[in-house]
Amino acid sequence: MADDIATSEPAAEPAPSPQGEQRPDPQPPVLRIENVVKTFGSFRAVDGLSLDIRAGEFFALLGPSGCGKTTLLRMLAGFEAPDEGRILLSGEDIAQMLPHQRPVNMMFQNYALFPHLNVRDNIAFGLRRAGMPRAEIATRVAEMVALVRLEGLEKRKPDQLSGGQKQRVALARSLARRPQVLLLDEPMAALDKKLRETTQAELMELQRRLGMTFIIVTHDQEEAMTVATRIGVMNAGRLEQVAVPRRLYEEPASRWVAEFVGDINLFEGEVTAREPLRLRVATATAGELVAAQPVAAIGEGRVAVAIRPEKIRLALRRPAGDAAAINCVEGAITDASYLGGKTVYKVRLDGGAVLHAAQANTARLDADGYGLNQRIVAWFTPDDCVVLER
Amino acid sequence: MSARRIFSRPARFAAIAPYVWMVLFFLVPFAFVAKISLSQTAIAQPPYTPVFSLAEGWSSLSEAFAALSLDNFRLLLSDDLYLASYLRSVIVALTSTAILLLIGYPIAYGMARLPKRWQGIAMMLVIIPFWTSFLIRIYAWVNILQHDGLLNQILLALHLVSTPVVWLSTDSAMYVGIVYSYLPFMILPLFATLTKLEPALEEAAADLGATPREIFWLVTFPLSLPGVGAGALLCFIPIVGEFVIPDLLAGSKSLMIGQTLWLEFFTNKDWPVASSIAVVLLAVLLLPLLLYDRLQRRQLEESR
Numbered sequence: 001m002a003d004d005i006a007t008s009e010p011a012a013e014p015a016p017s018p019q020g021e022q023r024p025d026p027q028p029p030v031l032r033i034e035n036v037v038k039t040f041g042s043f044r045a046v047d048g049l050s051l052d053i054r055a056g057e058f059f060a061l062l063g064p065s066g067c068g069k070t071t072l073l074r075m076l077a078g079f080e081a082p083d084e085g086r087i088l089l090s091g092e093d094i095a096q097m098l099p100h101q102r103p104v105n106m107m108f109q110n111y112a113l114f115p116h117l118n119v120r121d122n123i124a125f126g127l128r129r130a131g132m133p134r135a136e137i138a139t140r141v142a143e144m145v146a147l148v149r150l151e152g153l154e155k156r157k158p159d160q161l162s163g164g165q166k167q168r169v170a171l172a173r174s175l176a177r178r179p180q181v182l183l184l185d186e187p188m189a190a191l192d193k194k195l196r197e198t199t200q201a202e203l204m205e206l207q208r209r210l211g212m213t214f215i216i217v218t219h220d221q222e223e224a225m226t227v228a229t230r231i232g233v234m235n236a237g238r239l240e241q242v243a244v245p246r247r248l249y250e251e252p253a254s255r256w257v258a259e260f261v262g263d264i265n266l267f268e269g270e271v272t273a274r275e276p277l278r279l280r281v282a283t284a285t286a287g288e289l290v291a292a293q294p295v296a297a298i299g300e301g302r303v304a305v306a307i308r309p310e311k312i313r314l315a316l317r318r319p320a321g322d323a324a325a326i327n328c329v330e331g332a333i334t335d336a337s338y339l340g341g342k343t344v345y346k347v348r349l350d351g352g353a354v355l356h357a358a359q360a361n362t363a364r365l366d367a368d369g370y371g372l373n374q375r376i377v378a379w380f381t382p383d384d385c386v387v388l389e390r
Numbered sequence: 391m392s393a394r395r396i397f398s399r400p401a402r403f404a405a406i407a408p409y410v411w412m413v414l415f416f417l418v419p420f421a422f423v424a425k426i427s428l429s430q431t432a433i434a435q436p437p438y439t440p441v442f443s444l445a446e447g448w449s450s451l452s453e454a455f456a457a458l459s460l461d462n463f464r465l466l467l468s469d470d471l472y473l474a475s476y477l478r479s480v481i482v483a484l485t486s487t488a489i490l491l492l493i494g495y496p497i498a499y500g501m502a503r504l505p506k507r508w509q510g511i512a513m514m515l516v517i518i519p520f521w522t523s524f525l526i527r528i529y530a531w532v533n534i535l536q537h538d539g540l541l542n543q544i545l546l547a548l549h550l551v552s553t554p555v556v557w558l559s560t561d562s563a564m565y566v567g568i569v570y571s572y573l574p575f576m577i578l579p580l581f582a583t584l585t586k587l588e589p590a591l592e593e594a595a596a597d598l599g600a601t602p603r604e605i606f607w608l609v610t611f612p613l614s615l616p617g618v619g620a621g622a623l624l625c626f627i628p629i630v631g632e633f634v635i636p637d638l639l640a641g642s643k644s645l646m647i648g649q650t651l652w653l654e655f656f657t658n659k660d661w662p663v664a665s666s667i668a669v670v671l672l673a674v675l676l677l678p679l680l681l682y683d684r685l686q687r688r689q690l691e692e693s694r
Contacts, residue, residue: 077593077597078597079593079596099597100597100601105597106597108590108594110588112588125598125608126598129600173598
């Protein structure tokens with residue numbers, strides 16, 4: 001099943017998607033990963049994974065630690081050779097090619113700057129290996145230094161640089177050879193939050209300006225959502241879903257993705273009625289819920305109704321209007337977390353489930369919100385529900 | 391300044407212990423040696439004059455001071471024998487250190503690349519010779535290298551030579567002994583530096599188009615230079631003063647300074663000249679010693 005999603009999604013997507021995802025270019029992908037397997041002993045780090053990356057894409061590999069995303073990236077760089085499968089870069093199989101022969105470059109997690117070389121020599125390292133003429137190297141290095149705004153620091157050694165400066169040297173060094181694909185391994189993990197945010201913006205700007213293909217590995221979903229045009233969510237060596245950030249969040253392909261990306265409420269149940277546009281699901285803990293019919297057909301058996309906390313509205317009374325058209329559940333507030341922009345309430349439903357509901361704090365002088373133990377009605381529309389089979 | 395309070399009384403004693411050790415077992419004995427080096431040989435007990443003694447009052451002490459001279463050092467400079475000994479010692483030490491580096495580096499490099507669980511075993515194998523007395527191991531080499539020794543027996547049995555080869559009492563035998571004895575001192579600091587090397591640096595070099603050879607010469611080797619320096623000095627310094635190995639394995643045609651010193655002390659009973667040889671030897675070694683000390687300090691600072 002996971003295979004299905006992973007292989008079919010990038011190439012053979014269903015016709016126009018509502019989220020306005022760009023259609024795949026008619027030209028072949030710059031990077032094609034075909035059924036790649038990598039095992040360490042008996043552990044399958046990457047388990048039959050296929051993926052197409054288009055030219056000019058900013059692609060994020062997102063997943064928990066140990067999901068195989070770093071192993072996949074290392075196979076793209078050439079530090080690991082796949083046991084099975086092919087890796088096609090511009091049509092050429094590079095799977096067994098050594099790292100120094102590949103037209104891809106990598107930005108390392110802890111930057112891996114050469115401590116005995118200054119900024120200039122670090123950036124020039126790859127150019128010298130390529131046998132570029134001296135004058136041209138000087139021009140390119142100056143260009144790279146300007147690109148990442150490191151002017152005046154050319155003679156510094158890495159240990160005389162701040163974390164942010166090191167990060168920019170690493171970026172300049174990996175971009176200097178103008179790789180067909182730039183691989184970034186957790187490039188911002190060592191930066192503090194504020195610096196990380198500005199760096200993310202700079203990275204996106206840079207990628208757009210250079211029109212290069214970037215593949216970033218990260219465990220930080222906000223980072224992936226911020227920088228990437230498309231995200232591949234990995235779990236246990238496989239791709240769970242490949243989609244634009246918005247679809248990943250609003251249309252998760254599986255319970256695993258739904259729970260991994262953002263916060264979500266899941267209600268297990270069985271389909272009791274199929275209407276043209278609606279599904280009725282009887283859940284054990286939240287009563288009967290109505291959900292919009294998903295794109296993919298839902299079979300028999302158990303399903304889960306998923307609803308994001310911010311899609312839920314809270315009220316003291318049932319809203320007026322067509323009661324059948326919305327989902328209404330009742331319960332009592334057990335916890336309220338004020339987070340600034342929003343407040344997250346935990347509501348114990350009469351059916352037994354605990355519901356997370358996020359309410360935006362839109363007005364400064366709003367009341368204090370709802371109190372603990374207060375009886376409450378939580379309601380949400382069928383369109384905001386996603387029915388998940390697996 | 392609050393740092394002072396952190397250290398308890400015993401901790402402060404522990405901090406000065408090395409200095410106490412240095413004063414008691416290095417500076418005080420060295421002062422004796424330095425004093426003797428300024429004295430004259432005499433047929434007496436002890437075999438030199440003047441002897442500092444308070445028994446005959448202060449005036450005799452100042453007389454004794456006046457009797458000190460630099461004659462022994464002038465002798466060292468005027469007689470080629472001593473100069474040749476010093477020179478031979480330095481040349482033997484340099485040559486041995488170069489051979490040790492050529493053999494030790496690949497071994498340390500290989501060890502650093504072993505899987506973690508094999509590294510302990512490899513380290514053990516390097517250290518195991520220390521479990522046997524140094525002297526016994528050198529005598530074992532005498533046994534192997536002598537006329538009817540193991541090496542000649544093997545060479546004859548394999549028909550590689552038709553008559554026994556003279557190994558013992560040659561420079562080759564001495565170099566075998568020195569390299570064999572000092573190899574662990576070369577390997578261990580190199581191994582320590584190479585294992586600390588971040589593997590990502592070599593990967594980064596490969597990623598930027600460096601061939602395996604370029605990775606070694608542009609990244610691995612330059613970054614292992616502190617280990618090379620430490621290993622080289624750790625071998626060079628004691629080899630200069632080496633006595634047992636050249637005495638047992640090398641010929642008697644030319645002597646290393648340790649042997650010359652031994653001759654002056656035990657055969658000629660000339661303590662003052664022997665002492666002055668020791669003082670000059672220390673002066674010769676002062677530069678590499680200071681270099682080694684600086685290297686150690688820098689590594690200590692970096693590891694912080």
